Amino acid sequence: MNETQRYAETLGRLLELVALLNQDMERSFARDGLTGARAHVLWEVQHRGPVTQRDLAEALQVSARNITGLIDGLVATGFVTREPHPTDRRATLVSFTPHGAKVAKRMQQEHAEMGTVLFGGMTSRQFGSFAKGL
Amino acid sequence: MNETQRYAETLGRLLELVALLNQDMERSFARDGLTGARAHVLWEVQHRGPVTQRDLAEALQVSARNITGLIDGLVATGFVTREPHPTDRRATLVSFTPHGAKVAKRMQQEHAEMGTVLFGGMTSRQFGSFAKGL
DNA sequence: TATTGTTATACTCTATAACTATA
DNA sequence: TATAGTTATAGAGTATAACAATA
Numbered sequence: 001m002n003e004t005q006r007y008a009e010t011l012g013r014l015l016e017l018v019a020l021l022n023q024d025m026e027r028s029f030a031r032d033g034l035t036g037a038r039a040h041v042l043w044e045v046q047h048r049g050p051v052t053q054r055d056l057a058e059a060l061q062v063s064a065r066n067i068t069g070l071i072d073g074l075v076a077t078g079f080v081t082r083e084p085h086p087t088d089r090r091a092t093l094v095s096f097t098p099h100g101a102k103v104a105k106r107m108q109q110e111h112a113e114m115g116t117v118l119f120g121g122m123t124s125r126q127f128g129s130f131a132k133g134l
Numbered sequence: 135m136n137e138t139q140r141y142a143e144t145l146g147r148l149l150e151l152v153a154l155l156n157q158d159m160e161r162s163f164a165r166d167g168l169t170g171a172r173a174h175v176l177w178e179v180q181h182r183g184p185v186t187q188r189d190l191a192e193a194l195q196v197s198a199r200n201i202t203g204l205i206d207g208l209v210a211t212g213f214v215t216r217e218p219h220p221t222d223r224r225a226t227l228v229s230f231t232p233h234g235a236k237v238a239k240r241m242q243q244e245h246a247e248m249g250t251v252l253f254g255g256m257t258s259r260q261f262g263s264f265a266k267g268l
Numbered sequence: 269t270a271t272t273g274t275t276a277t278a279c280t281c282t283a284t285a286a287c288t289a290t291a
Numbered sequence: 292t293a294t295a296g297t298t299a300t301a302g303a304g305t306a307t308a309a310c311a312a313t314a
């Protein structure tokens with residue numbers, strides 16, 4: 001097998017591995033009553049704090065209309081609230097409910113655990129090479 | 135920063151990298167008039183040859199109904215045909231049109247090129263470590 | 269009886285375009 | 292004029308359930 005073929009195969013394994021990771025995460029989201037798209041919104045809110053829908057649309061690179069729908073869903077299921085923006089009456093700030101904050105925190109812990117499961121078995125040298133490759 | 139944090143960060147970078155790769159592939163599919171889901175069907179047909187919808191549903195782990203829709207789309211856009219199964223009159227065999235075969239072959243070449251872009255810059259030792267980590 | 273694929277129905281994610289309220 | 296968000300509309304992908312044809 002030549003180099004090109006080895007690269008192609010390795011890329012295939014990489015994509016498969018990440019697809020499996022993503023399936024895992026989706027299942028975990030579903031247990032919390034979340035979809036992947038809504039979980040990504042929570043992730044952003046956790047990293048930014050209360051945030052306008054406009055900023056969420058830019059951060060996630062989706063349309064404003066899409067954010068409206070995602071926030072509608074997250075409000076209806078009790079993860080976030082829409083609060084008035086203190087200075088701009090056109091804008092709304094998306095903030096966590098206590099439940100949303102709890103679930104987002106757990107998501108972050110599970111992310112860290114997944115990293116340990118994936119990389120914890122490597123030697124420090126192997127991990128260094130792997131991380132450098134990204 | 136402790137180990138757990140390094141692992142979590144590296145996992146984040148891995149997921150981001152693959153998300154970018156997937157965006158790249160989606161754009162490439164779009165140029166061919168394909169969506170990601172339809173491209174996956176072509177990929178399976180290329181690796182299996184003419185195949186029943188049932189087998190496609192199992193290979194892609196989606197419902198039979200979903201395959202019906204995807205094949206409808208691929209037939210309408212000229213990538214595949216539905217042929218009668220030679221021995222089982224309930225089943226249909228999904229086969230490439232010449233156009234579908236050509237696009238699928240190019241997809242495979244682009245996949246190989248992407249592998250080379252990703253890994254070609256690594257030393258052989260680095261690549262070995264990376265590949266082993268998968 | 270069991271299996272293959274389709275029809276019926278519904279939900280989520282996504283987009284563009286038109287519109288309202290506000291800046 | 293420009294921006295933030297919603298309403299209107301549409302299409303893709305996904306699912307379950309009921310059904311027809313065939314095994």
